[in-house]
Amino acid sequence: MSVLVRQWCGLGQCWGRYTVVHKISSSLLQTRNCAKKIQLGYTQGNLGPVRRLTTRAAVNTWNPMSIVLLIIPAGTFCLGTWQFQRRKWKLNLIEELETKTTALPIDFPEDVSELEDLEYQRVKLTGTFDHSQEIFLGPRPLMVGGDVKQAGSSLISSGQSGYLVVTPFKLADRDLTVLINRGWVSRRQKKPETRLDGQVTGVVELTGVFRRGEQRAPFMPKTTEGSILFTYRDVDKMAEQVGATPVFLDAVETQPGGPQGSQTRATLRNEHFSYMMTWYSLSLATTYLWYRRFIMGKPLM
Known part of the structure; x- marks a missing residue:
């Protein structure tokens, strides 16, 4: 009896081992079949590529090409910020200019060098x-209200083009002669005898706007030596020619029958806002393209 029991127990242990081995074999077989199905599906195009655990962004974001291309949005952003600062500077300059041109006139300083910081x-x-x-000085167009006179939607005709009359002016309280831009005359009134009523004699009191000299533009012809016609405001050359101190002022008032005064163009171009928006827009657009390509891993188009 005991022998039968031992044999029976032995058969049970063998059956248990067989069951475990069978389960393991079945699991391995299922895994192998699954792998074959996946491989077959990928080969036939039914399955997409198997994604890696690491993202594409983590692999490709900081390669040399992405770093080089990142300079474009960074550089355009810096240029936009620079134009923002330039716009602030220009607005302050325009405000200062308007303050000077509308302020009460000051007395002519004892030291002429003080005028260097007082333009306008x-x-x-x-x-x-x-x-x-x-x-x-010219030829120059007629200025009205600080800007070029216009006829309709276009600039004044060529017949209205003329010259600025610059005349030496000797101060009454000292031995000093300066240059006064008395105003604009047409080509027909260039000769003094055509405007004798405006040739004021005797002691006069006037108000002028201090102006610095101009730099000759590359395309502008040089003034002929000894000529009384200047194409740009070369204050030093003018003063040397007539024996005056190199101080230039635009007359504010108009003498009856004489040149039309107030020919000061006290305006400054301020296009920095449009430049700023252009650079910032380029920075925003290139930043998006960089993010799409190197962070999201998508093509640019």
């Missing part, structure tokens, strides 16, 4: 004109 400042003077040494 109104200055009061008393003295006499020397009409025998008139100089002409």
